[in-house]
Amino acid sequence: MQSTPIVKDLVLVGGGHSHVEVIRRFAMRPLPGVRLTVVARDVHTTYSGMLPGLVAGHYSFDDTHIDLGPLVHRAGGRLYHDNAIAIDPEAKTVSCLNRPPISYDLLSLDIGSSQDTSVQGAAEFAIQVKPVSNFTLRWAEAEKRILASTTPQRVGFVGGGAGSIELLFAIRHRLLKLTAYANRKDIKLSFQLITASDRLLPGYNKRVQKKFEQLLRSAGVELNLCERVVKVQEGLVVSESGKSIDLDHLFWVTEASAPAWLNETGLKLNANGFILVRDTLQSVSHPNIFASGDIAAVVEYPRPKSGVFAVRQGPPLKENLCRSITGQPLRSFKPQRQSLSLISIGDRYAIGSRGPFTLGGRWVWRWKDWIDRRFMKKYRELPEMLSAATTETPIYSADITQHDLQTDPMRCGGCGSKIGDNVLRAALGTLKQRSYNDVIIGLDEPDDAAVIKSKPGTVLVQTVDSFRAFIDDPYVFGQISANHCLSDIFAMGATPQTALAIVTLPLASPKVMRNDLVQLMSGAIEVFDAVDTAVVGGHTNEGQELALGFAVNGYIDYELLKRKGGAQAGDRLILTKPLGTGVLFAGAMRGRAQSRWIEAALHAMRQSNAPAAQCIREHASNALTDVTGFGLFGHLLEMLRSTNNTATVALDRVALFDGARSLADEGILSSLQSTNLEIEGSIDASSIEQDNSIYSLCFDPQTSGGLLAAVPEPNAEACVSKLRELGYAQTADIGSVNHSSNTPSEMIIMLS
Ligand SMILES: Cc1cc2nc3c(=O)[nH]c(=O)nc-3n(C[C@H](O)[C@H](O)[C@H](O)COP(=O)(O)OP(=O)(O)OC[C@H]3O[C@@H](n4cnc5c(N)ncnc54)[C@H](O)[C@@H]3O)c2cc1C
Numbered sequence: 001m002q003s004t005p006i007v008k009d010l011v012l013v014g015g016g017h018s019h020v021e022v023i024r025r026f027a028m029r030p031l032p033g034v035r036l037t038v039v040a041r042d043v044h045t046t047y048s049g050m051l052p053g054l055v056a057g058h059y060s061f062d063d064t065h066i067d068l069g070p071l072v073h074r075a076g077g078r079l080y081h082d083n084a085i086a087i088d089p090e091a092k093t094v095s096c097l098n099r100p101p102i103s104y105d106l107l108s109l110d111i112g113s114s115q116d117t118s119v120q121g122a123a124e125f126a127i128q129v130k131p132v133s134n135f136t137l138r139w140a141e142a143e144k145r146i147l148a149s150t151t152p153q154r155v156g157f158v159g160g161g162a163g164s165i166e167l168l169f170a171i172r173h174r175l176l177k178l179t180a181y182a183n184r185k186d187i188k189l190s191f192q193l194i195t196a197s198d199r200l201l202p203g204y205n206k207r208v209q210k211k212f213e214q215l216l217r218s219a220g221v222e223l224n225l226c227e228r229v230v231k232v233q234e235g236l237v238v239s240e241s242g243k244s245i246d247l248d249h250l251f252w253v254t255e256a257s258a259p260a261w262l263n264e265t266g267l268k269l270n271a272n273g274f275i276l277v278r279d280t281l282q283s284v285s286h287p288n289i290f291a292s293g294d295i296a297a298v299v300e301y302p303r304p305k306s307g308v309f310a311v312r313q314g315p316p317l318k319e320n321l322c323r324s325i326t327g328q329p330l331r332s333f334k335p336q337r338q339s340l341s342l343i344s345i346g347d348r349y350a351i352g353s354r355g356p357f358t359l360g361g362r363w364v365w366r367w368k369d370w371i372d373r374r375f376m377k378k379y380r381e382l383p384e385m386l387s388a389a390t391t392e393t394p395i396y397s398a399d400i401t402q403h404d405l406q407t408d409p410m411r412c413g414g415c416g417s418k419i420g421d422n423v424l425r426a427a428l429g430t431l432k433q434r435s436y437n438d439v440i441i442g443l444d445e446p447d448d449a450a451v452i453k454s455k456p457g458t459v460l461v462q463t464v465d466s467f468r469a470f471i472d473d474p475y476v477f478g479q480i481s482a483n484h485c486l487s488d489i490f491a492m493g494a495t496p497q498t499a500l501a502i503v504t505l506p507l508a509s510p511k512v513m514r515n516d517l518v519q520l521m522s523g524a525i526e527v528f529d530a531v532d533t534a535v536v537g538g539h540t541n542e543g544q545e546l547a548l549g550f551a552v553n554g555y556i557d558y559e560l561l562k563r564k565g566g567a568q569a570g571d572r573l574i575l576t577k578p579l580g581t582g583v584l585f586a587g588a589m590r591g592r593a594q595s596r597w598i599e600a601a602l603h604a605m606r607q608s609n610a611p612a613a614q615c616i617r618e619h620a621s622n623a624l625t626d627v628t629g630f631g632l633f634g635h636l637l638e639m640l641r642s643t644n645n646t647a648t649v650a651l652d653r654v655a656l657f658d659g660a661r662s663l664a665d666e667g668i669l670s671s672l673q674s675t676n677l678e679i680e681g682s683i684d685a686s687s688i689e690q691d692n693s694i695y696s697l698c699f700d701p702q703t704s705g706g707l708l709a710a711v712p713e714p715n716a717e718a719c720v721s722k723l724r725e726l727g728y729a730q731t732a733d734i735g736s737v738n739h740s741s742n743t744p745s746e747m748i749i750m751l752s
Helices: 017-028 048-056 068-074 132-148 162-181 206-218 260-264 307-325 362-380 421-430 474-491 510-530 581-589 595-605 610-618 631-641 660-665 673-682 693-697 713-725
Strands: 008-013 034-040 044-046 065-067 078-081 084-088 093-096 106-109 153-158 189-194 221-224 229-233 236-239 244-246 249-252 275-277 289-291 296-298 341-344 350-354 357-361 439-441 459-468 495-506 534-543 547-556 572-575 623-626 645-649 707-711 732-739 749-751
Touching: 008 017, 008 307, 017 034, 017 068, 017 307, 017 362, 034 068, 044 048, 044 132, 048 132, 048 162, 048 341, 048 362, 065 068, 065 362, 068 078, 068 581, 068 595, 078 474, 084 260, 106 307, 132 162, 132 249, 153 162, 162 189, 162 206, 162 249, 162 341, 206 221, 206 350, 206 357, 275 289, 289 307, 341 362, 350 362, 357 362, 421 510, 439 534, 459 474, 474 495, 474 510, 474 547, 474 595, 474 610, 474 623, 474 707, 495 510, 510 534, 510 547, 534 547, 572 713, 581 595, 581 660, 610 623, 610 707, 610 713, 623 631, 631 645, 631 673, 631 707, 631 749, 660 693, 707 713, 713 732
Parallel strands: 008 034, 008 106, 034 078, 106 289, 153 189, 153 249, 189 221, 275 296, 495 534, 645 749
Antiparallel strands: 044 065, 084 093, 229 236, 236 244, 341 350, 350 357, 459 547, 495 547, 572 707, 572 732, 623 707, 645 732
């Protein structure tokens, strides 16, 4: 935990090749008082050098991707999985697709480049290699289509650079291997390479160019030089010379282009739309914005767009970001003029060149493989952080005041720990919430208490929950906390009406606290608004860690109340979401959970239980509860406790989040697990192996978990399929309720 109050926000947009090194260096040597926030469209960064090897089938996804989650976590930063779409340098904010604008003191962009698809039809009919996450999906679809085809398959590549040629060889290698493996020699494959240039690999020495021309021709690739593609249609490309080439699959690997939204930022760009930076990597027009990698154009040292240069810019970028934020002079960085280029040609063979030198062979591929794996290892096996003694010097620069540093050695408790009125007012003034007719006095005109109209003829349903943040993204945490707190209301069959927030914010400068509060509450209000619930007030304290909870009020016609205790013998047990959030976030804290597992869990945790509850009611459920802190078995036991029934659960039907089982197998469990296991005496586990990890995940505490319902057997199948249709894709019938003459203290859950 950071002991120095946060006074500066450093925001990195894009997890590209320079930024991963910046983050790694922050992990080794943090700058106390500076908070790192990484906004990334993809939480796994593709290492470009290994992308062709992934396509060729030599590497797995994990071999070729840097997982930003553990890296950012280790640096004590926050990872926002989002897409930046605008920058306002005056307001010092970055706008993203899915959240309120993010404030920064210092901003750095390493967002890479994409292909220029301004050619008519290219965006629609060609597969672009960037963004890589889209490319891998579309390539997988193309691969499937090719293998299922019964006619000759013509595959084309537009672009004559290293990326295009390497990709062509990789795809050719993969397809030849797969068709041979599937004994589908009848699939006739042909390959075309189309480039506007009169030679391949412009910028490389003549020997390399010739070598690749020979290699491509001897691989049967038809070369179309001096053909500038001007139009793409389904199954066809047309060039400026009037030549048309029929193709079944087209890959677009042309020169790099920059996103159009940069034009609106006011940043000085070059003629091609890339950000002009000095040799310090600082924008020529905006001193508190830096850029590196493909998206940057260094005025003093123009270089080709290449991962090598992006990687090399990482260390000087980290140094200059730290220098800038602490008010020191920046250092110039002169990139090397030439770099070693190693181009693989599908079958574990590579050609290397640097300036006039060229070499090739299988050993070159093995050498490249060694270099690439060594590079990736740096981001997987992180060195220890330097000791606090060497890092714990808070930053001081001219614009940081004692008020920002909140240096009072004896901060008050009681009402003295409340957040300052100015912070609160500024944050509340930014929040956007719908207006609600039921609210007489609410957040828009705060008073000592909120005043709400009651619903005649109904009873009031109340619930409260609150917990510490388990993720570093306050906006997403706000969404999950709201969803979690609403679930109790839905489980009772009630309609939520209002909510009161209980917030704890960690100590930071007033500006940072205001920004955090805006992100947190915007996420929550979005969820509450979606279910017509007004946030009418709350209480905000300062404390050690970010925490959020809500007291939610709802209403219901008393006759329609759904209790958890009405399960009938013969009912089927239906569970609407997978299990494993406790284990996954315990894994994330230890840097052991993959970001894609976390993303899938966060997605499910943000899914409202409201439609599920309604669907379950419509299928005449006898009992309903939400699965949260006590885990599946704890809540099932609560369901059965007031009845004479037992339950049988088929463990193999219980859905688990990806990664939960492997973490549990590693022995990583939630800290609440041992408490939840105290009910084990009520479970007959004699039919299963002792170390069954699904069994232990049934005690895993869930945050914003799914619903558990007892539904009459004749309705169960329809209920499950309707729930799946509603988007609860992993809903499962996990067992049944059985009649028993046991008393409640005896065994009541059996496993099969
Ligand atoms: C097939 C192929 C093979 C290649 N092989 C090599 C090679 O062997 N060696 C080499 O040096 N170069 C290679 N290159 C070039 C290389 O891919 C790029 O030069 C390199 O990736 C640039 O790195 P970067 O850090 O600028 O951006 P990237 O690596 O592209 O990273 C940018 C990151 O920013 C994120 N991002 C983008 N937009 C946004 C946004 N709006 N908001 C938030 N996040 C965003 C993306 O998710 C991405 O992870 C190859 C290119 C191709 C196409």
